[in-house]
Amino acid sequence: EAGVTQFPSHSVIEKGQTVTLRCDPISGHDNLYWYRRVMGKEIKFLLHFVKESKQDESGMPNNRFLAERTGGTYSTLKVQPAELEDSGVYFCASSSGQGLNSPLHFGNGTRLTVT
């Protein structure tokens, strides 16, 4: 089966611009997660979708970040306007369920650089 796919793999934008990251989960996985790792810090949870609904968005840093999952398939994460501190690697993951026997499958990440 195809794994979790993220696009683009790298993005370099200027401060104040807008960037949209995309994640395609494993087919049939209702649960989709966004995590990020900013430079020198731990990987942190951003939010969790169940199908098209946001189950937990407690990790979203501020209102410059908007995540959507229309139709419950792929998801986008938009940063508008981007700031320097948004630079880092954004990971997407998916799982079939929420129990311990439903491990998270991670994508390769999108490396975002804001200059």
Place this chain on the structure above:
Amino acid sequence: AQSVTQLDSHVSVSEGTPVLLRCNYSSSYSPSLFWYVQHPNKGLQLLLKYTSAATLVKGINGFEAEFKKSETSFHLTKPSAHMSDAAEYFCVVRLIRAAGNKLTFGGGTRVLVKP
């Protein structure tokens, strides 16, 4: 609240020698613990997980980890390092009573394997 501390940010070993990656956790409840690995330009891959069954957990690629409640530790070991083990390793805790898969990551340990 829960937290994870990886005691070494970098570990350097010679090929064929043992690897030890240290992890201590803090959790109010019985934790579920995981180790993930990230090879360069790849996604996070699950190595192994502890879910309150056997305290010694075997994972992929010859890795294993031992859960020690009295020491709040979950150290990762491998008896003989291979060049392909060069990667970054993450200790992760998931609060077993929480809904969903909101994971808390340690800071990561980067492993260098010398020939």
